[in-house]
Amino acid sequence: MNKLNFKSLLLANAVLLASGFAVQAHAEDETQLIKQGEYLSRLGDCMACHSVAGKPDYAGGLAIESNLGTIFSTNITPDKQHGIGNYTEQQFSDAVRKGILPDGSRLYPAMPYPDYARISDADMHALYVYFMKGVKPGAEQPPETKLSFPFSQRWGMRFWNWAFTSDKPFQPIDGASEEVNRGAYIVEGLGHCGSCHTPRGFGMNEKALDSRDDQFLAGGSLNNWDVPSLRGLPRWSEQEIVDYLQTGRNDKAAVGGEMKSVIEHSSSHMTDADLKAIAAYLKFIGGNPPLQAYNxxxxxxxxxxxxxxxxxxxxxxxxxxxxxxxxxxxxxxxxxxxxxxxxxxxxxxxxxxxxxxxxxxxxxxxxxxxxxxxxxxxxxxxxxxxxxxxxxxxxxxxxxxxxxxxxxxxxxxxxxxxxxx
The missing domain is CATH 1.10.760.10 (Cytochrome c-like domain)
Structure with missing residues (x-):
């Protein structure tokens, strides 16, 4: 073998080796993104709303009762016929952050896109990779949502969005610690806690979308159940907040109502660090006195x-x-x-x-x-x-x-x- 052929062979082997490393690195990156996206889906509580017992995960069909009527959750598996398998990443982002589907139709805000608008680009990318490559396709067609007129006219959501949503990304709280701001990012964004714990306005909109407004997390009503204020939680310590979110119970309370599903599918899967961040944030914003003086x-x-x-x-x-x-x-x-x-x-x-x-x-x-x-x-x-x-x-x-x-x-x-x- 002459020197030229030997050098060519070495170069070819080096290229193949480098290509192999690149493929392995890409696979490792994708695996990590899928893992990250799965965790973020837990933060966003996607499983609770888009899954029904006996059906594939995320295949939709959950009946969500609202003041407008019954809204059925959609199939968000990567099935190309019944789910989101044909979505580009931009289309996925528009659906999650803006409530706009690829065909231009509008989602109802039972999907908490006014809160999801704060999800970072990096987290949105991880979520997209997870739902496209980490979730099994489910060939299930959920029931169609059929609300009475005028709520059946989805095009009207364009004006609702203009009046009641914001496209501003998450804004860290000036002067707050990194832990508090991590908690704020979860609670105000993926956690969408305000969708239940913030009072609703005349348009059934959340009256506030972040802690800069005192109405944010000040309590509300869901299916005639009073939803308590989360501002400060004066009767609970930070550890009691963590315990409640992690286990559904603490030394003072036990979970009930819709919150049971949140703990079962979402907060019990969060890391200790994220739960502590949420507790620190809720204590940080304060704003409410104790329920009443202990007599x-x-x-x-x-x-x-x-x-x-x-x-x-x-x-x-x-x-x-x-x-x-x-x-x-x-x-x-x-x-x-x-x-x-x-x-x-x-x-x-x-x-x-x-x-x-x-x-x-x-x-x-x-x-x-x-x-x-x-x-x-x-x-x-x-x-x-x-x-x-x-x-x-x-x-x-x-x-x-x-x-x-x-x-x-x-x-x-x-x-x-x-x-x-």
Missing amino acids: VQAQQATEARLTTAKNLTEGERLYLDNCGACHFVTGKGAAGIFPELDQATLVNAKDPTGLIHTILVGAQQPSTEKAPSKLAMPGFGNRLSDDEVAKLATFVRQGWSNKAPAVSKEQVAEVRKSFEH
């Missing part, structure tokens, strides 16, 4: 009446017969197991729907990695009449330090009717 005398008076068990009202008797074994005469429950009733947000909510619903049908905490046990509260709807539930709920709302309005049997009947039909 030692009132608490002790209720505890004494329940302990002596003499001359009880019907509400007090119903409490001892049905609730006392877990929540005790103190109303304090058991830390990390049974939630407190004294000063609880659900108990003191202006609208008692959430409490009534919980008494009637019960509740179950989700199973998470750090709290796998599924602790459950039974429902009492089959053994208690509407009048009995009303008296029980009224006692709970007015016992110990609680000072919420009474509940009527008509309110109970309305809640019972809502899930029996």
